[in-house]
Amino acid sequence: METAAAAAAEQPSESEVYIEAPQVNYAPYNFDKTALELARAQWANYADQHYLKNCKWSPDGTCLLTVIRGGGMNVFELPSELYTCDTLLQTRTIDALTPAVSVQETGLIYDYDWYPGMNSANAATCCWLSSGHEGPIHLWDAFTGDLRCSYRGYNAVDELESAMCVTFSADGQNIFSGYKKNVKIFDTGRPGREYTEIPITHQVSTIVASKAQPGVVAIGTVKGVIELVSQTDGTLRNLCKLKGHKGGITSMAFSLDGSRLYSGARKDKDLICWDLRVPGRPMFVLPRECSTNQKISIDLSSDNKWLVSGGSDGKVQIWDVTEQHYPTVHLQMQLHNDSCNGVSLHPYRPILATSSGQHHNSIDPMHHTRSTPVYENALCMWWVGPQQEDDLLATIIKAATNGTA
Template identity: 45%
Template structure:
C-alpha cells in the first residue's frame, strides 16, 4: 500500500491538539479527502498502559549483508511517529531513512490478544551518503494534505534537506555558511511551533531559516558552545550542548534570541530534550549519564527531579512524553523500557531520592540489545521502539593467553560494546486494553 492511498480512505484521520494536561481528552479536527473539517468535537482516546502489559503488533528489522565489511552495521538510530500518526520515520545507520506505515486495522478499535504480528516493509527508503546528525517531521504534517507531508534531515557534509513523504524526493535545501563562505552541516534541527521557521544548531551559531525561502537566507545568533540538540515550546528554545549545559532563549516573532539563562546538572554532553505539553517542564538526557533531569523552567537553577535509566553509550537514546503529559517513557542500553506515571510516581514536582533503577512505575524488558528510541503515537495507545547499537570486536579474543589478563584490565573494557547479541529492529507495541 502506498501513502497516496491514505487520501482515499473513508476513515477519518485526526490532527489532535491537547486541551487538558491531566486527561486523555483531545480537541480533534477531522481530516477528510476534501481537507480540514472543524467538527469542534472532543474525542476520548484509550488510556496508555492500562493493562500493564505490552502486546507486539508489528516488527521490522535490518541486517548486514553477507559480504559487507564488519564495520558496516545497519542498526536503528531513532524513530519518530508522524504528527498525524499514519507512519513512523526512522534512521538506520549506513542505510539512510525509512518510512514505515501503521497497519490500517490499527487506525481504530481495540486489539485482540491473538492478533498476528505484522512484518513491516518500508514504503519509502531514502539512502543517505553520510552520517545523519538529526531528523524531524514537519509539525503540521497530515497525510491528507500532500503539501505538509515532509521531513527534515541534516547530514554530514551536506545542507539541511527537506524530503517529500509521498515519494521520497528532495524538495529543497537550507544552507548555512561559515565566516570563510564554506557550507557547513547543521548538528541539530527543529521547527518552531508555528511551523514558519527552521532552527538549526551549529558549532558556533544558531541559524533561523524561513520555511518558505530555501537557500542561504537566514538569521544568525552566536552561541558559546556547540548545539547538540534543540527543543521548542511556544516562544521558548532550549539548546543542549556538548559541554553538558542547557541554554534557554526567548525567541521573538522576528527570529531574534534573548538569553534567559543556563542550566547545569549533566555530567556529559546533552543529547535529547523535550518539553512537557504544558510547557512548564523540560526533560533532558545526556550521553553516558544514567540520569534524566526534569527542570522547571520558571526555577531553572537546579533540577526539579532526577530519574534513572541505563545509559552506557555515547549514542543518543531518545525518550518521549505522552500527549496527555501523564507518562514519561524511555529506553536504555539494557533493553528495558521504563515508564513513569505522574499520578503514581510524581516525577514532575518533587526530587526523587530513590535508588538508581528502582524509581520507574513500570518496566518492560522488550529488547535484547540497546533500546535507543521510543515514540508514543499521537492519538492511539501504540508505542514504537527501536533497538541496536554499534558492536565493537572483543579485544580479549585477540589475546594469545586470555587467562593471563588481570581483572583490572577486564574492567577497562566494561564500556565497550562487543557483545555478539545484536538486535536491530523497529517494533510497534499495543499499550491499551487487550480483548
C-alpha cells in the same frame, strides 16, 4: 491549508491523488501490563553496522520515520486495523513492516524532524527535515521520498557547514539548526542560504522548540549545558542556563503546557526534570541506563502524563509524571536484547514505537573471554492498550493448571 512548508515544496501535479485522512479513535495509554508486540522490521548486521538511530511518529500518527546507519531513511505506515480497534488479542500475529518510502541518503544522518503541521489529507504538508555529514539541511517529501529543497549554512570562510541537529518551530514557519559555534534560523518558505545567525558558546548537540510558548527554544550543548532562549524579531534572547548533566545533552522534551523541560545526556544515567517556572534547580531526577555515548531518546505522551525512556540495556521505562510526589518507575519492560535507543508514543493511539541497535566494537579473536555482542537492529510497534486473552488459549491454560490437559 497554506503553510510555509507548502510554499517551499514543489506544488503537487494535477494527477497527484490526495489521500483522505483516516478516521481516528482516540484511546488512552494503559501501562498496567507489559507491551504486546504488533509489528517489526529487522535489519541484518553488516560490516558497516546497520543499527537504527531513533524513531519518530508523524504528527498525524499515520506513519513512523526512522534512520538506519548506512541504510538511509525509511517511512513505515501504521497498519490500518490499528486506527480504530479498542482491544487486541494477546495471540495476535506480529506483522512484518515494509517501508512505504525509502530515501537512500548517502553519508551519516545526524538528526531529523517531522513538519509539525503534517496532515496526510494535504500532501503539501507531508515532509520531514534531515541533516547529515558534509551536506545541507534537506526537506523530503513523505509521499514520494523526493528532495523538495535544501537549506544551506556556511561558516566564517564561506564553506558549507553541516548542522548537528535540526527542528521546526512550533508553527512550522522557521527551522532551528545547531552548528559548532552558532544556531542558524531559516525561514521554512525560503530555502537557500538566507538565515539569521545567533552565536553560541559551545557546540550545539540537540535543540527543541516549545509548543505551548511559541518562540521559546531549548538548546543543548556538548558541554552538558542547556540554554533556554526566546525568539523575538529574528533574534534570540537568553532566558536562563540549566546545568546539571555530566555529559553532552542528547535528548530533550517540553511538557505540553511548557512549564517543564525533561533532558538526558550521553554517559549520564540521570533524566532531569526542570521546572521552568523556577529555573536553575532540578525539580526531580529519574534513573535510567545510559552507559554509552549513544543518543538514548525520551518522549512524553500527548496527555502530558507519561514519560518514556529507552536504555542502553534494552529496557523501556515509564513514569507517571503527574504524580505530586517524587515519581517512581510505573513500569519497566525488557523489550530489546540490544540497546533501545529510540522511543516514540503515538499521538492518539495506545501504541509505542521503539528502535534498537548500537555500534559494537570488533571482537578480538585473541581475547576469547570477551563476550560476543548481541546485534538487534529492529524497529518495533507495541500495543500498550487493553488486551484480551484468546478464549481457546485461556481454556487450555486453565485445563493445564488443573491437571486435566
